[in-house]
Amino acid sequence: MLLEVHDLRVSIGAVTPLDGVSFALDRGEIHGLVGESGSGKSLTAMAVMGLLPLIGGSVTGGTLRFDGHSLQRPEAELRKLRGRRIAFITQNPMTALDPVRRIGAQVDEVATLHLGLDRKAARVRTIDILTKLRIPSAETVAHSYPHQLSGGMKQRIVIAMALAAEPDLIVADEPTTALDVTVQAQIIHILTTLVRENGMGLLLITHDMGVVAQACDRVTVLYAGRVAEAQPVGGLFAAPCHPYTRALMECIPREGMARGALAGIPGVVPSVVNYPAGCRFHPRCARADAICCTQVPRLTSQGLDGFLSCHHPLGEPSS
């Protein structure tokens, strides 16, 4: 297993936004982490990268294991992993690059730092990666500043920086959210192709079910800091077990839908400061009853390789 997260708890000051998140990711797997804003997806990413201190957070429970070794290690050791074996792709390409440095320098730096290459060798490598990412006139681009590039191009640069040291795992936090729809598909395609070609693992964090359907092998659905459900992608779309998952699917506009059929989910995502008791989804769930309001459903195996935390899963009669 490349990445194993078990019962992860993350606190920021007095609040605990993540409360028992578990999932696992293997080499060559593209694992989707899905949820609305406020579900804790980005926090999970930050926890895996060990960057929680930057936002004043910390891991207060559970374990994180990368390639068999714990990720709860001294900072100096984690630093060696970051950028080298675990790479990060951020959400907003417009602000992800240093505006006063040329592109080339920013990508070179990964190779000089982690692979010990000298400047010339690093630059050759950079041009190589940029070309592989189908960036036209890579030499010119390397010599440019970020503000001279479009959003889609910038995101490719961010991907280039992530790939430069040939990591084993890429954590991509909503890599397409800030891009135009047409560009989104391209970026996802590039990312997934490269990941598969090189046998890397990709933790793809998104709220877009369309992206999940297009790219992922397995999916973990988060709600309010906990795992609702996890399944291989086919099973998730064909037979979701958690009411929240199904509600999410019904929110996606589909071809041939009748007018007025687009649903929303009643209610709002609870904020960290007042998570509901029991099952956190119960105020918005049509199947909720007394147990759901008081008892936290445990994450249990479901079928061959799924997980679920629900008192009244779909496919079973609700009381």
Added chain:
Amino acid sequence: MLGYIIKRSLLLIPVFFAASVVVFLLIHMVPGDPVDNLLRVGAPPEQRQIITERYGLDKPLVIQYAIWMNGVLHGDLGNAIIMRRPVADLLAEALPHSIALGASAFLFYAIVGITLGVIAALWRDRWPDRTIMTGVLFGSTLPSFWLGLLLMLIFSVWLGWLPVSGARGWKSLVLPVLTIGLGGTALVTRITRVAMVEVQRKDFVLLLHAKGIHPLKIQLLRVLHHALIPVVTILALRIGFVLGGAITVEVVFARPGIGTLLIRGIMQHDYPVVQASLLMLAMAVILGTFLGDVLQALMDPRARASLS
């Protein structure tokens, strides 16, 4: 880049003339007959005629301005009435002292201020930050003349380490520089800290950490570079701060300089002196603004882009 600098420096010329017009008009707005201001008390009436003719006071304002400007461009700034010497000479004597004071003070507060600001930002909300920011609060509210007198009391009167006044030797510079410097340090520390904290919050800094670069390297090389852009710009634009401080400090410590010259000129109604000193100070501010613009263009490629 070079084109921008050239274009911008050409702009200095009309600004200079505009400033000179403003200075000229202001001086000539003083109520009362200017001849009375130029005459000494009890002067015979023939003097009036002589003075009027010599200073061209019967001519229209525009002509008077032209005469003055012509003189300025040829290095002739008129003669001081009370001190009875060419103003240009007085300025030439005063300028080196003011420049020594101003430049030393500027270097002091720029370097100390940026250092303290960086420290405060790196140890944000912990004791170095709190101590420094408390110091900043005091530094920015102390009136400079009081601080000067206080320092004089402690270091010259009580401890006897440094001279009370005058401009002989480097020791006489210490207290004046400290007086201006402490106030300036407060300002620079505050803006550096704010700038650093703002940059630290940005996305690209997160990505730098994610790349595995050493945090100290990130702070001192990348974050500081960004933070310095607004800081340097403000330093250049706020060159007026040094000038204002210099005026007060020169009077308190009885140092010769443009400030003392200006104050004495005002008190003695010596208008050629006031006019020339003001013009000089205005030029210093204008040059500072120019430098600030150029530096910003140099340090930030985005600013360059928006200019072309």
Added chain:
Amino acid sequence: MMRRLTPLRNAFRTPTGMLAGGWLLLVITVAVFAHLLTPYDYDIQDLAHAKMPPDAAHWMGTDEFGRDLMTRIFYGARTSMTVSTVSIGLSLLCGLTLGAAAAYFGGWFDRVVTTAVDLTWSFPEILIALLLVAIIGPGTMGTMVAISVAYLAQFTRLTRAQILSLKSETFVEAARSLGASHGHLLFGHLIPNALTPVLVAAMLATGDAIILEATLGFFGLGAQPPTPSWGAMMSSGAAQLFTAPWIILLPGLVLTITVIAINLFGDALIEALDIRAKLRDA
């Protein structure tokens, strides 16, 4: 009305806010009721008791003419408060008008105002003030005008920035489409909304104005004797630096603490009103 005062009360609730606000209230009380609070007159000389250090009879000592220092500090507070608040008030009114008009009407008027503001903004206030005092002549009147003009650029700039950002908000478009007149929009909506950050900036500027007034007084250009002013007291006290340092130290100390208190209270107010973002530009 009470709801509008809530941020003020909240500012008082923080420990620094309480201390700072308390000191300010003390200073204001002292300034207003000076004549009731001290038995001494600020101008009666008593050369037999000149330059005496603080003791039971004179809590802050006497100056070089034997006048009770504390009394003179109390009356000096009156001068400082009056001059600074009137000047800033005047500056504020003019700045509000100019800035709002420039932002609202735009065009050549805006460009003229902006250029004038940009030119003056980089000049130190002390220089502008000295210039004006040179023209008008020393004295309380001259000082007030000088300080008003010195801070005019700041208020104009701040108001203009506030109104500009408000102008682009949708409620303005909505009001206009409903047929609101320029005057109604300007005085009914835009200026009231822009007012809060500008008022707080004015409060902070009052602190600077007090220092400026003292500096001018130090040069002998402020309130003329017999009216006591902190600056003038320190100026004449400079000659007594060796023999009677309290003449300089005590007025300066009171001045510094007062300005620090203004800054601290202003900060507490900014936090309570949550307008730090709006003031960042200024």
